[in-house]
Amino acid sequence: MRQLLVTAACLGCLGVPASAYTVYVSNERGNSISILDSDTLEVTDTVDVGQRPRGINMSPDGKRLYVLTSDDDHVEVLDTATKTVTGTLPSGPDPELGALHPSGNPLYVANEDDNLVTAIDVDKGTVLAEIPVGVEPEGMGISPDGKVLVNTSETTNMAHFIDTSSHQIFANVLVDQRPRFAQFTNDGKYLYVSAEIGGTVTVIDPANQEVLKTITFDVPGVPHEAIQPVGIRVTEDDSKVYVALGPANRVAVVDGKTWEVMDYLLVGQRVWQLAFTPDEKYLFTTNGISNDVSVIDVASDKVVKSVQVGQQPWGVAVSPN
Amino acid sequence: MTDSPQVPMAFRWATLALAAGGAVAPLAAAAAEVVATGIIRVEEKGPLPLSRLRLPPPDLGFAGAELAIADNNTTGGFMGQEFTLATAAVPPDQAVAAIEAMAGEGVRYIVTLADADTTLAMADAVGDRALVLNALAPDDRLRGEDCRPNLLHTAPSRSMLTDALAQYLIVQRWNRWFLIEGSHPADKELAEHYKTSAAKFGAKIVEERVYEDTGGARRTDSGTVQVQKQMPVFTQSAPEHDVVIAADESEVFAAYLPYHTWDPRPVAGSAGLEPVSWSSAQEAWGGTQLQTRFEKQSVRPMRAEDWNAWVAIRALGEGATRARSTAFDKLTGYIEGPDLKLGVFKGDPVSFRSWDGQLRQPILLVAGDMMVSVSPQDPFVHQVSTLDTLGTDQPETKCKNHG
Numbered sequence: 001m002r003q004l005l006v007t008a009a010c011l012g013c014l015g016v017p018a019s020a021y022t023v024y025v026s027n028e029r030g031n032s033i034s035i036l037d038s039d040t041l042e043v044t045d046t047v048d049v050g051q052r053p054r055g056i057n058m059s060p061d062g063k064r065l066y067v068l069t070s071d072d073d074h075v076e077v078l079d080t081a082t083k084t085v086t087g088t089l090p091s092g093p094d095p096e097l098g099a100l101h102p103s104g105n106p107l108y109v110a111n112e113d114d115n116l117v118t119a120i121d122v123d124k125g126t127v128l129a130e131i132p133v134g135v136e137p138e139g140m141g142i143s144p145d146g147k148v149l150v151n152t153s154e155t156t157n158m159a160h161f162i163d164t165s166s167h168q169i170f171a172n173v174l175v176d177q178r179p180r181f182a183q184f185t186n187d188g189k190y191l192y193v194s195a196e197i198g199g200t201v202t203v204i205d206p207a208n209q210e211v212l213k214t215i216t217f218d219v220p221g222v223p224h225e226a227i228q229p230v231g232i233r234v235t236e237d238d239s240k241v242y243v244a245l246g247p248a249n250r251v252a253v254v255d256g257k258t259w260e261v262m263d264y265l266l267v268g269q270r271v272w273q274l275a276f277t278p279d280e281k282y283l284f285t286t287n288g289i290s291n292d293v294s295v296i297d298v299a300s301d302k303v304v305k306s307v308q309v310g311q312q313p314w315g316v317a318v319s320p321n
Numbered sequence: 322m323t324d325s326p327q328v329p330m331a332f333r334w335a336t337l338a339l340a341a342g343g344a345v346a347p348l349a350a351a352a353a354e355v356v357a358t359g360i361i362r363v364e365e366k367g368p369l370p371l372s373r374l375r376l377p378p379p380d381l382g383f384a385g386a387e388l389a390i391a392d393n394n395t396t397g398g399f400m401g402q403e404f405t406l407a408t409a410a411v412p413p414d415q416a417v418a419a420i421e422a423m424a425g426e427g428v429r430y431i432v433t434l435a436d437a438d439t440t441l442a443m444a445d446a447v448g449d450r451a452l453v454l455n456a457l458a459p460d461d462r463l464r465g466e467d468c469r470p471n472l473l474h475t476a477p478s479r480s481m482l483t484d485a486l487a488q489y490l491i492v493q494r495w496n497r498w499f500l501i502e503g504s505h506p507a508d509k510e511l512a513e514h515y516k517t518s519a520a521k522f523g524a525k526i527v528e529e530r531v532y533e534d535t536g537g538a539r540r541t542d543s544g545t546v547q548v549q550k551q552m553p554v555f556t557q558s559a560p561e562h563d564v565v566i567a568a569d570e571s572e573v574f575a576a577y578l579p580y581h582t583w584d585p586r587p588v589a590g591s592a593g594l595e596p597v598s599w600s601s602a603q604e605a606w607g608g609t610q611l612q613t614r615f616e617k618q619s620v621r622p623m624r625a626e627d628w629n630a631w632v633a634i635r636a637l638g639e640g641a642t643r644a645r646s647t648a649f650d651k652l653t654g655y656i657e658g659p660d661l662k663l664g665v666f667k668g669d670p671v672s673f674r675s676w677d678g679q680l681r682q683p684i685l686l687v688a689g690d691m692m693v694s695v696s697p698q699d700p701f702v703h704q705v706s707t708l709d710t711l712g713t714d715q716p717e718t719k720c721k722n723h724g
Contacts, residue, residue: 113613115395135395136610154607154664156396157642172399174642178607178664197664223707225669 021277022080022319023284024065025293026053027310033067033078034309036284038277038318041295041305047083050076055097055140056315059122060104065317066122068095068109075109075120080319089125092118097181097315099140099149101164108149108164110137117151117160119167129167133160141182141191148206152179152193159193159202161209171209175202183232185256192241194229201229201243203259213259215243222248231273235280235298242283242296244271251285251294253301265303267294275316286313353397354647358634359407359428360386360456361443363416363435371576382434382456383408384619385627386634391618393638402641404634413439417446424450429649432456432475432633434626437463444472452653454636456629459570460510464677464713468720473657473678475598475633479514481712482596485684485696486566486589487518488710492698495563499586500529501556501578502568512568515590522701527560534573552581559584567591593688596696599628600687605695608666632665632680636673639663668695669708677720681708 020039027034031053035045050069053076057066065078068091075089075098094113101107106128107120115135119128134156141150142164149162152175159182161171176198183192184206191204201215217227228246234256235241241254247270253263268287275284276298283296287306293313295305362382370376378384386406393404407428411419416435420443423431429451433440437460444453448471455463455474463469464478477485490496498519502512512529519526532555556565556578565582567590569575575591587593601612601622611631615623623631640656641647655661657678662670667683674681686694697703701710709715 112607112610134399135392135614136607153395154610155392156399158396158399174400177639177662177670197670198662199670223702225707 021279021321022062023275023277023293024056024058024078024080024317024319025284025286025309025313026056026067026315027312028052028054028288028314029312030310032310033065034313035083036293036307036309038282041307043307043309045083046310047078047085049078049085050074054314055095055109056317057098057100057107058317058319059100060102060320062319062321064122066098066100066107068098068315070094070096070112075107077122087125089120089122090118090127091120092116092127092130096138097140099142101142102144102146108140108142108151110140110151112136112138112154115153117149117162119164131162131167131169133162133169134158134172139179139181139193141184141193143184143206144186144188150182150184150191150193150206152182154178154180154196157195159191159204161206173202173204173209173211175204175211176200176214180230181232183234185234185238186236187238190238192232192234192243194232194243196228196230196246199224199227199229201232201241201254215254215259215261217243217245217248217252217261217264219245219248219250219264222250231271231285233274233276233283235276240298242274244274244285246270246272247289249287251283251296263301265294265296265301267296267303268292268306273315275318277318278320284316284318286316288312288314353401353403356393356402356404356430356637356641356647356652357407357426357428358386358390358404358430358432358637359409359423360432360630361416361419361423361434362408362410363413363433363439364410365413365436368572370572378621378624380619381624382432382626382630383410384615384621385623385629385631386432388615388618388627389631389634389638392614392635393641396638396642400642400645402647404638404641406634417442419443420447420451420453430454430634430637432630434630437467440472441467441469444469447471452649454633456633457626461514461713464679465719468677468723470723472723473633473673473680475629475636475680477596477598477682477684478679478712479511480517481679481682481684483511483514483518484521484711485596486594486686487515487522487524488696488698488701489594489686489694490564490589491522491524492700495587496524497560497562498524498526498564498566499556499559499562500526500566500568501574502529502531503571503573503575504531504533505571505573507570508568508573511570511591515566515568526566527562530555530559532569532574534571548577548581552577553583556581557583562586564589565593567593594693595687596684597625597687598682598684599623599625600685600692602687602690602692603666603685605692606666606668611666632663632671632682635665636661636663636680671708674709674715676715676718676723677713678723679712681706681711683708684711 023036051071134153136154139152176195178197231244269289567575569591644655
């Protein structure tokens, strides 16, 4: 009997393809996390969490998912092995988006209602610092070396550059209206900031905080007001930049060198956040109005599937293995 | 003065270091360039609203302007710009003196909450000495034959409001309207706009009825009993209709219509489903943040008048930020130009129409405690901006005096 079981377990191990990652999607209205298998592209589980889960971050070891439950004013820690919420972290009021230090600690959280960025020690469960920023902080990006944190404030329309050792702002760059997201390239040379109302992505040189280019979008047949860039992801080699265009229901594919738009991919309705699988086979998009995620095949830039998840999907994160 | 020459210091704002914990404090106060704004509320001795929930708070409008000043000064702190606000609440016969006094003190941007004639008198009194931003008067003539070069409007025009409601009713296929209008000139004017909107979007007015204002006190101790008897009788024998449209800007009867009509029909317009520029129920597009910021500041819900004043001053802030200048010509040039894209928590970015100075904006449709919809509605398209499906478009404008 024991022999049989061991054999079965081993077969199971061998049978799992290397590309099977776990995809986590926060459902803002559903108060839940949908869990998908990146191989079968099916929902395998749904876990109830606190109220209004928005931004989610995966720990580098894949063991913990940090869920920013905005209406509960804290961060919930989801143990990915047991799929249960094992604890909470103090985040300050209305946490919306977070950025995790490359080392996995601390977690930086934008407190949308309080004009603050809170730095949280995820191991000790304590607040390390509260950094005052502009009105309605939202977008959070961290440099690959973890030295620079960038926060965007939606009403002040700036990207605030924060030194993570001193927790002080050292530069502010004006971008277009309602900046929502900040993303560094993997080589750390460029920073992309999306502006939802401005309809643009600003390319900034983080070394001197100079604006290098403002990327604009033009989708035939879609009114300009509907082009509202939010989430941004960059491929590991920095060659392609994906930008979620909100109610335009498109993801723009931008050349990482020329910053020209190469393609627009039709996805679900009101696309906001994006996440790659670690092997960059797929890019997942959260479509808040159609209650689904679209799966983009990165090599071909084709949308290969849409998967129904919970109510009003918002954030997305993928396990490292 | 606000016309002081701009210090040519490229990217100065980009590298301003912050004082510890001082993101919101004005930086380098001595060097900050000041943008002096003002707000004047002209207080008519009008009758009280029918519902006590709608009694005007003492800081109506002012509170919205104050919040915008705080918002502007957060960005301004990073930019070396500082916004100030002067306030005045005056009776109609002192309105012109009040705006003269403000302009005399160097205030060049003045938000007004006044009726159409008083707004015009104030705009004409200051001429090119100040930009006037109308945050109350809905009269289309201020955007038409009576438009002024120094007058912008953040309050939506009547035709924008009636178009917004009409679009929604058409989408719902509630095409047959029973129009009930008040007996005051403003009510008649509003009723005319409902008729125009009906024709524009394809609704039919099956009957038009006038509710005479016979005067008397608004509210009496046994009023409810009478209303329950009077309103069904007043609304009986109307032809088949899908919806009752109330045109009652004077607030004489519309609030009595819902649940008192002879036929069980929804009420829209001046009661029931109301088209408004803002409502404290609005939570979409980050609206909650604006609501909570306002409520923290003023300890009451944000009203449309507050929002109209807020957006006026926020537009000035955006102008100063983007033009990187507080010089009058540069700032006004930017906000009246094609590049303004102001986020106002209603989804689409807003800007001013070049032909009449009206802020193009989405209109909220609100019933009771909830927002029901936002116009423009999807099926209605426009060659330039869908927002221009609401109100007077460029080809129809009667304004010859703006821009």
